[in-house]
Amino acid sequence: MAVKSKPFEFLGAQVAPGHRQQFELPVGQLYTQTDVSIPVEVVHGRSKGPRLLICAAIHGDELNGVEIVRRVLHAPWLKNLKGTLVAVPIVNVLGTIHRSRYLPDRRDLNRSFPGSEKGSLAARMAHLFTTRILQQADYAIDLHTGAIDRSNLPQIRVHLDNQKAAELAHMFGVPVIIDAEIRDGSFRGAGDDLGVPIITYEAGEALRFDENSIAAGVRGVRRVMEELGMIKMRVKGRAQATPVVARSSQWVRAPVGGFLRVLKPLGSRVNKGDLLGYLNGPLDSQGEPILSPCSGIVIGRSNLPLAHEGEAIFHIARFNQVDLAEQVVETFHSDMEDHISRSEAPIT
Structure with a gap:
């Protein structure tokens, strides 16, 4: 009681x-x-x-x-x-x-x-x-x-x-x-x-x-x-993906100044050496490539197309099991899409 x-x-x-x-x-x-x-x-x-x-x-x-x-x-x-x-x-x-x-x-x-x-x-x-x-x-x-x-x-x-x-x-x-x-x-x-x-x-x-x-x-x-027992548990839906713990994380900094073109969005899995994007000048045909220094998941990124040399532009979390981390992130995104589609008035 x-x-x-x-x-x-x-x-x-x-x-x-x-x-x-x-x-x-x-x-x-x-x-x-x-x-x-x-x-x-x-x-x-x-x-x-x-x-x-x-x-x-x-x-x-x-x-x-x-x-x-x-x-x-x-x-x-x-x-x-x-x-x-x-x-x-x-x-x-x-x-x-x-x-x-x-x-x-x-x-x-x-x-x-x-x-x-x-x-x-x-x-x-x-x-x-x-x-x-x-x-x-x-x-x-x-x-x-x-x-x-x-x-x-x-x-x-x-x-x-x-x-x-x-x-x-x-x-x-x-x-x-x-x-x-x-x-x-x-x-x-x-x-x-x-x-x-x-x-x-x-x-x-x-x-x-x-x-x-x-x-x-x-x-x-x-x-x-x-x-915590503060509210009644809801009826369980499909199984929840267990969160994964990052063993460390690293900010990738702009090797040169320029205009940032992003190729890897938030939640992307990357391997060491993968191309994350380019930094180019207004007249460049290609620009300076930005390579991932490690394998992991992109958990943060700059939204500004302008970057000074040395500015933090991508944040990558490292995991002992990158495959598992990728699966958990994908499951989360799928769950949220379902959840938001059922919401009465999501903010757009």
Whole structure:
């Protein structure tokens, strides 16, 4: 028999079992002294269960996660929730206002955790988010995209030495898991310090909505909630491809400056020495070939046809079994095509 929840205490208020409530967490003011706040919604189940935080736009221009959070909050399967969902669609509100990855002081919020109450703007926001929101969670999913003019294949980044975070990564169900060390000042690092396992979902491109990335993110959040026992498991469809873990990854950099012509899209399998594309000048007949330095799967690429010498243009993940990785990526794409075709109003 399910254990009944107690009221959930959050930002000085109480959310009753079976209810949901919206909050605004003040983070400062604009030049005009207009107040700026982080929007938060809490959905508190009638039955006791885990507390899951989902958040997006720690980098202010990474927008797919904003739509993922919105869809999760209005999903029919959120009814009869066990436990508590804390949803934050926009963490770096100032960055989003300015369509920027960074805060107005040019600091990266995802290099400023756990922050300081009396530090820089970034440090203060990080401290506020850590102490008022992250500390309330048992688990967290951090939603990101590639940087501006770069796209990422749907992937999870996690430090696999953290067993609970590794389990969360496999629950999410996207094709590729990257074993990523914890960086100083990162949100994942703050979670490690607090004992809150965090996974980072990366998909799509900054300042753009991408339906495939959004739909995969919503499905991933749902799967995590199912596996944690927060929502009822759906009737099983066809067998899921098990995510594959990349043993390492490498950015391929432009050997010369020029106009980029891409031959290998995201998700492509490549072998060492394969032709990825060309860099040519405006009068060249052929251009400089770009060769893959290793075998693997293309998990990131530049979308900009312009490249300076040394600029990162392809991101390739290496696997112990490239054939298996290729199969998992293909299965994922097929599943998502079926899933999106059944959606009522996909973004195009």
